[in-house]
Amino acid sequence: MTPARKKRLLMVLVLVVGVGAATALALVALSDNMLHFVSPTDVHDSGAPADRRIRLGGLVAANSVDRDAETLKVNFVVTDGRYDVPVSFQGILPDLFREGQGVIAHGQLDESGHFHADEVLARHDETYMPPEVMKSLEAAGHPAGASDK
């Protein structure tokens, strides 16, 4: 092999190894940071893993928002029309957080099926429904899912 070819081969090898390592790292990092979307029905059926963070999505149940008078603690219920999950959160809720509106909460379930949210997302647009929430509502046969289609 000529020196030039040797160099080129070495370069290709370095590139292949580097890209391979980067891909492996990326996949590991991906699986570590994946958040699974879970609907109240899923929680009821299979019970989401208690030790990992999930995305819980559904509608904020009517008359369920209960605010603590002294702190920023708030409790509400996320429903898909079939099952309910009680959620607690401490902090400021987004502007578009309303009863009867779609919501997504990030956090963990405890053994009793209570969801502790560390982040609550509602969307920018009044008419917008997160696609996952829409799908899960449809699956649960909720009218909000069907009527918007």
Place this chain on the structure above:
Amino acid sequence: MSAEFGQISLILALLLAGVLAVVPLIGAQRGNQALMRLAPSLAIGHFVFLAGAFAALAVAFIQHDFTVTYVALHSNLLLPWFYRLTAVWGSHEGSLLLWMLLFGGWMLAVAVFSRSLPRPFLARVLSVMGIISVGFLLFILLTSNPFERIVPGPIDGQDLNPLLQDPGMIFHPPLLYMGYVGFAVAFAFAIAGLIGGRIERDWVRWARPWTMAAWASLTFGIALGSWWAYYELGWGGWWFWDPVENASFIPWLIGTALIHSQAVTEKRGAFPAWTVLLSIAAFSMSLLGTFLVRSGVLTSVHAFANDPERGLFILGFMVLVTGGALLLYALRAPRIMTGSGFDWISRESLLLLNNVFFTVSAAMVLLGTLYPLIIDFMGWGQISVGPPYFGAMFILLMTPVVVLLPLGPFTRWKRDQTVRVLAPLALAAVFSILSALIICAVLDAWSLRAFSGWLGGLWLIAGTLAYAVRTARASRRGLPRHQLGMALAHAGVGIFIIGAAMVEAHTFERDVRLAPGQAVEESGYRFQLDEVALVKGPNWRAEEGRFRIFRGEREIAQMNPQKRHYYRGNQTMTEVALRPGLFRDLYIAMGEQLDDSGAWSVRLHIKPFVRWIWGGAVLIGLGGLVSASDRRYRQKRKSEQAAASRTAPASGQPTAQAHP
């Protein structure tokens, strides 16, 4: 009437684009001067009709023509005139029209400023852009026509999304789109070069200023978007790794790789094929970005309500454009000359590393963005990828870039010695370590992130400065523009890194419950809420918190965050109050009223060095513009022109004889 005028203008623009896509290309293949000469005039006409269509929509907004569906949905009688104007690109249909207007603008610029290019080449460039234009105009006319009417129209319209009623929104989409569509110019140059089969340094030199300008616009656009998100969304973050942000960031990363590989190809003729590939990739990623944003396949904070049919059209178009370009590349690439060799230690290999890291980063962001789609499509569940993935991967990939960056300009082309490269940087290295230590001690910011941020940032700034000083001293005329641009951009990266590291590591952030008369003390600042008052705007009313901020006993600021309620559409918006500073921002956002006693939930932030994030980004973009304006690109063209005119009579004679 104006809607019909706009509709007709749009159709005429489509017709011109159709002619432009075919005729000059045929002319260039057949060597027919008359057909080639049509290209610039067609491009100008194309732009005029696009501008006409855009103006027609703007007039419909200004005149409250609610029989136009798009106007009725995104404007109302209470909306101030300047927001009615920006509402033109406030939603899908109009923003595509803006996309096209800017695209037409780039074509116009190419047609006007590139008269010195060889005529067949210019004809091909404009034809390729014509093809893209046909695709997008068909898209607008068939799936997203902003001029559709509803008769009878409503008496009053809906409202423009209140988030978009903001000065930042006036410039964010145009700048972002300038970048997106600007990469179409680099794309068209590459394709024209491939069709012509003459991919050499010339092609790259002509494309460089255009690519740089497009990349600079994209940089400004992304920075503005980040700034807007910071003060308008009310969360106090500056980057969320949201799919829509990623959609603009991926083309930026590819574009960064592209402007660096263009430098190698122009100066040394090395990796020309790679440069062509990157040109194709940059525009494809821009199209992909448009697809991701416009199709609604992604869950995003931007959350545009969308239509799958539109997504399908863009996806098909993207496959067609990218696939066609890659096919052409496969056919023609073997003919592309291969570059000259280079040593391990050389500027080529450093720039190669730059390209590796930037393209891998782009791939990594793309993977994280598309992964949820793939998983969903396979029926494996619905997931989302959290920001920590992007953050971790990005820091990992960019650390070597930061370490190596200052070495690049000091290294010679082809071959160099390690000692010769490192010696002039020794001072910069010592300086950055010492000052990073001192600064972290003074700021009392002892964390790995803050320290490495300062270290990396100062290393970039000092290393770049060392190079700039040396180059300026070596030449009598001082720093040439392209070197100055590079130095600005590289120093900008340093400033950006310092800002990002400080914000991420040492932001103070707290949600508190505050009643009028109460105060919160933090890091030497006392935030005191005096009262919550009711105020009114043209199309909203708001509860306004009246805060006074004390440092010790001295009052340093009054801040009035609002919770706005827009009359139409019944939307609520948080209007944050900011006290910007070179070294820290104070940030207050109103949450909601908690009970009848008048207590509110309030979000308080103290963000150190947050302005440096956008300051750095602006420097990076400015660097691109300064580089693009270098006389070098124009002078060489003139000398070529002179050379061409000298040889012209010789080549002209045989044809003259053939047609007596």
